[in-house]
Amino acid sequence: xxxxxxxxxxxxxADYVLKPPPYSLDALEPxxxxxxxxxxxxxxxxxxxxxxxxxxxxxxxxxxxxxxxxLNTYNNGDLLPAFNNAAQAWNHEFFWESxxxxxxxxxxxxxxxxxxxxxxxYEKFYDEFNAAAATQFGAGWAWLAYADNKLKVxxxxxxxxxxxxxxxxxxxxxxWEHAYYLDFxxxxxxxxKTFMNNLVSWEAVSSRLHAAKAASSSSA
Amino acid sequence: xAIRSVLSTRTLSGLKETSSKLLGFxxxxxxxxxxxxxxxxxxxxxISGEIMQIHHQKHHQTYVTxxxxxxxQLDQAVNKGDASTVVKLHxxxxxxxxxxxxxxxxxxxxxxxxxxxGEPPKGALGGAIxxxxxxxxxxxxxxxxxGAALQGSGWVWLGLDKELKKLVVDTTANQDPLVTKGAxxxxxxxxxxWEHAYYLQYxxxxxxxxxxxxxxxxxxxxSEVYESECK
Numbered sequence: 001x002x003x004x005x006x007x008x009x010x011x012x013x014a015d016y017v018l019k020p021p022p023y024s025l026d027a028l029e030p031x032x033x034x035x036x037x038x039x040x041x042x043x044x045x046x047x048x049x050x051x052x053x054x055x056x057x058x059x060x061x062x063x064x065x066x067x068x069x070x071l072n073t074y075n076n077g078d079l080l081p082a083f084n085n086a087a088q089a090w091n092h093e094f095f096w097e098s099x100x101x102x103x104x105x106x107x108x109x110x111x112x113x114x115x116x117x118x119x120x121x122y123e124k125f126y127d128e129f130n131a132a133a134a135t136q137f138g139a140g141w142a143w144l145a146y147a148d149n150k151l152k153v154x155x156x157x158x159x160x161x162x163x164x165x166x167x168x169x170x171x172x173x174x175x176w177e178h179a180y181y182l183d184f185x186x187x188x189x190x191x192x193k194t195f196m197n198n199l200v201s202w203e204a205v206s207s208r209l210h211a212a213k214a215a216s217s218s219s220a
Numbered sequence: 221x222a223i224r225s226v227l228s229t230r231t232l233s234g235l236k237e238t239s240s241k242l243l244g245f246x247x248x249x250x251x252x253x254x255x256x257x258x259x260x261x262x263x264x265x266x267i268s269g270e271i272m273q274i275h276h277q278k279h280h281q282t283y284v285t286x287x288x289x290x291x292x293q294l295d296q297a298v299n300k301g302d303a304s305t306v307v308k309l310h311x312x313x314x315x316x317x318x319x320x321x322x323x324x325x326x327x328x329x330x331x332x333x334x335x336x337x338g339e340p341p342k343g344a345l346g347g348a349i350x351x352x353x354x355x356x357x358x359x360x361x362x363x364x365x366x367g368a369a370l371q372g373s374g375w376v377w378l379g380l381d382k383e384l385k386k387l388v389v390d391t392t393a394n395q396d397p398l399v400t401k402g403a404x405x406x407x408x409x410x411x412x413x414w415e416h417a418y419y420l421q422y423x424x425x426x427x428x429x430x431x432x433x434x435x436x437x438x439x440x441x442x443s444e445v446y447e448s449e450c451k
Contacts, residue, residue, distance in 0.1 A: 043424040084371050137315050138394040138414075139372035158372035177373070177415035178424065186278040186416065 021096035052085035087159035100201035107202035144171040168212035262332035283319030318395035331438035341439035
């Protein structure tokens with residue numbers, strides 16, 4: 001399937017490696033604290049990777065790529081045991097690379113044109129992405145994703161991501177409480193705005209979009 | 221409705237504060253944040269005062285506020301015969317109503333050490349725990365393990381199955397009340413394992429929270445509920 005090809009060619013090829021973010025742990029301050037990165041990357045993300053390694057050892061998933069594990073343990077929502085660790089390992093690497101120091105704000109060029117095409121305006125996209133992130137109840141993620149030649153906003157619970165739902169992920173925000181609690185406590189809306197205004201890496205989104213389009217057309 | 225139409229705008233805005241009474245007039249029971257029977261810092265060092273304050277004044281209050289809003293919208297939709305809005309509101313009611321129900325139980329499940337927090341259950345509940353789980357330690361170990369293993373947000377419960385007359389340990393996701401796992405289940409002890417319940421103090425180490433929370437569990441309350449349900 002297109003998604004399997006895309007997953008195979010995606011830039012996130014974690015394969016059980018705890019890759020550091022493409023910036024130092026204090027580089028996102030004051031918008032996301034060093035302390036948050038130390039725990040979120042250093043403990044939570046690390047645990048997903050370490051626990052996945054232990055979990056697949058000696059099983060028929062051992063040696064398989066992260067993407068393969070995710071797609072094969074989703075099981076239409078009736079999750080098999082390795083799904084949570086595998087998907088969360090993938091999601092977190094994707095999340096670090098969705099941000100950059102000095103990021104946020106409005107994109108330009110082709111990306112802006114597409115956002116305006118599919119959401120009417122950047123502001124409408126902003127509101128929709130905000131709403132999705134704010135209303136994902138409990139733990140989960142909000143996404144900008146690409147499918148059927150269209151951009152769309154999605155929200156998913158716990159470890160679920162667009163790969164298993166037939167869409168190409170382009171951007172994500174982690175709305176598990178551990179992602180924002182040290183910096184914002186219960187104030188998830190403030191965290192989301194800060195992410196949108198100050199952290200989003202539109203360069204990463206653009207390159208993922210190019211890869212998604214290339215993967216789509218090559219399978220057409 | 222007829223009464224409202226004869227009121228001037230100024231009178232209406234002055235009545236905003238009593239809107240809950242107007243709702244009451246139309247038959248909707250709204251909810252308020254229950255007070256804690258102990259100070260925010262009284263559960264230290266097991267649970268920090270900072271966590272207790274935010275958990276109660278922010279998280280639980282938000283559930284109450286949003287629950288009341290959902291109920292008001294539900295009332296309007298029911299009165300208008302707007303079936304699709306009624307159905308659409310079900311998740312807001314479950315999330316926020318569940319959050320209110322669960323947290324109201326949780327505050328009673330906790331007590332400062334000098335008010336009996338952590339004292340093992342005696343009497344009928346103590347006996348039932350030994351029967352079903354071998355010992356209190358056995359129950360604690362099981363609940364802590366299930367609480368630690370819960371993916372995402374939720375609760376771990378000790379419940380009484382009224383029909384089968386036995387104790388059960390179960391988990392619920394998000395703010396689902398225990399009754400969603402079985403109509404005959406009565407919650408005796410619930411432990412909140414949403415990250416907001418422990419993160420500021422225990423960070424990612426949920427098992428440490430689960431080890432320490434037992435020091436402030438109010439078994440007296442759980443015993444009262446158990447004995448009244450067993451009559």
